[in-house]
Amino acid sequence: MVGSVDSRRLVAALREPETVRGLNATQWNALIAVARAEQLIGTLAWRLEGLELPPAAAHILADARASAEQGRTAALWEAEMARRALAPAEVPLILLKGTAFVAAGLSAGQGRHIGDLDILVPRADMPRAETAILGAGWEWVKPDPYDDAYYRQWMHELPPLIHRERDRMIDVHHTVLPLTARITPDAAAMVADSVALENGMRVLCPNDMLCHAAAHLFADGDLAGGLRNLWDIHCLIGEYGCTGLAERAERHGLGKAMARAGRLTHHLFGTEVPVAWQRISASDRWFLRRLLSRDGWGRCNAKAVEFVFYVRGHMLRMPPAMLARHLWTKFRKGYRPVG
Numbered sequence: 288m289v290g291s292v293d294s295r296r297l298v299a300a301l302r303e304p305e306t307v308r309g310l311n312a313t314q315w316n317a318l319i320a321v322a323r324a325e326q327l328i329g330t331l332a333w334r335l336e337g338l339e340l341p342p343a344a345a346h347i348l349a350d351a352r353a354s355a356e357q358g359r360t361a362a363l364w365e366a367e368m369a370r371r372a373l374a375p376a377e378v379p380l381i382l383l384k385g386t387a388f389v390a391a392g393l394s395a396g397q398g399r400h401i402g403d404l405d406i407l408v409p410r411a412d413m414p415r416a417e418t419a420i421l422g423a424g425w426e427w428v429k430p431d432p433y434d435d436a437y438y439r440q441w442m443h444e445l446p447p448l449i450h451r452e453r454d455r456m457i458d459v460h461h462t463v464l465p466l467t468a469r470i471t472p473d474a475a476a477m478v479a480d481s482v483a484l485e486n487g488m489r490v491l492c493p494n495d496m497l498c499h500a501a502a503h504l505f506a507d508g509d510l511a512g513g514l515r516n517l518w519d520i521h522c523l524i525g526e527y528g529c530t531g532l533a534e535r536a537e538r539h540g541l542g543k544a545m546a547r548a549g550r551l552t553h554h555l556f557g558t559e560v561p562v563a564w565q566r567i568s569a570s571d572r573w574f575l576r577r578l579l580s581r582d583g584w585g586r587c588n589a590k591a592v593e594f595v596f597y598v599r600g601h602m603l604r605m606p607p608a609m610l611a612r613h614l615w616t617k618f619r620k621g622y623r624p625v626g
Contacts, residue, residue, distance in 0.1 A: 289572050290579025291588055293317045294514070297327065298579070301518060302556050304334050315344045317583030324585030325514045326400040329355030333398030355398045362386045362401040365455050369406060370488055372423035376415040380488050381407040381481045383460065383499065387490040388519070391482075395522035400515065403447075403456040407491075409478050410461035417445060417459070425450050425457055441467045463499050468603060470506050472498065472539035493527035494535040498545060501536065505544040505574075506603060509596045513578045520548050521556040529561055547571060551578070 296318050299306040310318065322328040332348035332355070340348065362385065370380050383405035388396030408416045425448040427435075438446040444460040462474035477499075481489040491499060497520060504516040524532075529549070536545035549564030550571055555578075567575075577596050580589040587593050 289575040291582055293321050293583045294579035294581045297321045297325065297331070297514070297581075298555050300331060301327070301334055304338060307335060307338065307340070312341075312343075313583070315341060319344070319347055320583060320585035321581040324581050326512055327515050327518065329358070329398035329400055330515070330518060331398070352398065355400070358401050359389045359396070359399075361455070362389060362404065365404045365450075365453070365457070366390060366406075366488060367486070368423070368450075368453075369404060369420070369457060370486070372419045373408070373416060374487070376412075376419040378408050378412045378416045378419065379478070379481075381478065382488055382490050383407055383463075384503075387496065390484060390486070390488060391490050393522065394526055395519045397522075399519075403458050405458045405460065407460045407463070407474070407478065407481075410474065413445070413459070413461050420445075420448060420457065420459060424452060428456065441465060463502050464507050468506065470502070470540040470544075472502060472541060476538065493523065494532050495539075497523050497527070497532055497548075498536050498539050498541050501544040501548040502539070502541050505547055506541065508603075509593070509599065510574070510577045513574075517548065517552055517555065517578065521552045521558045524549075524552065524558050524560065528559075533561070547574065551575065 296306075296310075296314065300318060307315075307318070318331075319328065322331045328348075328351045332351035335348055336352065366380075366382055366386050373380050382390050385396065385399045385401035386404055387393075388399060389401065390396075428447040428449050435446055438444065443462045443465050444458050447456055447458060449456045463472050463477070464470055477491055477495045480492045480495060482492050483489050490496065500516055500520050500523065504510065504513055504520075532545065533542065536542045546564055549558070549560040550567055551574060552558035553560045553565050554567050554571075554575070573592070573595075576589055576592050580587045580592060582588040
């Protein structure tokens with residue numbers, strides 16, 4: 288069976304909460320450790336709410352639910368602050384990822400960990416958006432001429448910004464994958480087809496939410512936090528279904544990524560997906576090894592696989608020659624990878 292027993296126990300608990308009945312103290316410790324490492328502790332707490340649990344586990348999960356609710360409130364407030372900053376400049380605010388889920392009241396937002404505020408604005412509006420955000424109290428996280436030039440020429444977002452008083456970060460995107468990536472989603476279509484909320488903000492249409500989640504998981508990065516993103520996809524498909532999803536994914540160049548997401552959610556969580564997405568491929572097993580690599584302490588126990596996906600993530604982001612130049616420049620400036 289692919290993956291660690293501890294990671295699979297988390298998957299089972301999310302899929303069928305009743306499976307936690309009968310766990311011993313060691314197994315509970317491992318389940319909670321893996322859930323924390325995958326930033327799924329709030330989601331797990333929400334899924335297990337109402338079950339009769341050991342007192343110690345029940346206390347930890349109650350704290351996790353309270354923390355998730357506090358995070359939800361903070362995320363919505365930060366989104367409102369961004370809306371107020373951008374409104375005078377007449378820049379539309381399209382929420383992405385976790386904040387979008389909670390703002391739209393989606394099941395994917397229940398208990399979800401939310402970090403930075405991620406927003407999408409039309410590329411033509413980026414100068415006005417930048418001016419408005421800076422004027423409202425956000426500032427550059429780490430001003431550096433090379434990083435600034437790199438982000439502006441090659442990335443899909445402004446350099447990271449943090450609010451000087453609230454200590455909250457915002458990522459201002461004009462598309463959903465780096466400009467150097469092999470795949471170039473149709474950001475203009477995402478903006479045009481976004482959906483208005485009652486509070487004046489917007490979110491991506493359902494199929495674009497799913498395409499963005501698949502892009503973030505399989506076409507950008509090393510699959511860190513992959514189970515959380517896969518659970519997002521499971522919830523979104525459960526809420527919206529798959530009608531027109533394959534066609535929309537192809538429009539964005541994300542057909543393969545979306546199909547893999549469908550196969551893996553079906554395999555792990557029993558998600559209802561088209562028949563063509565129900566059979567795991569040989570290459571999917573490598574992704575499963577990466578996604579299910581936590582031991583009972585929450586540590587990755589497949590370091591070689593983790594490294595392969597780390598390299599893969601960089602290769603997806605830019606061509607080899609550009610990647611070599613970029614890494615050499617960062618090395619000379621004193622940057623070292625964490626870990």
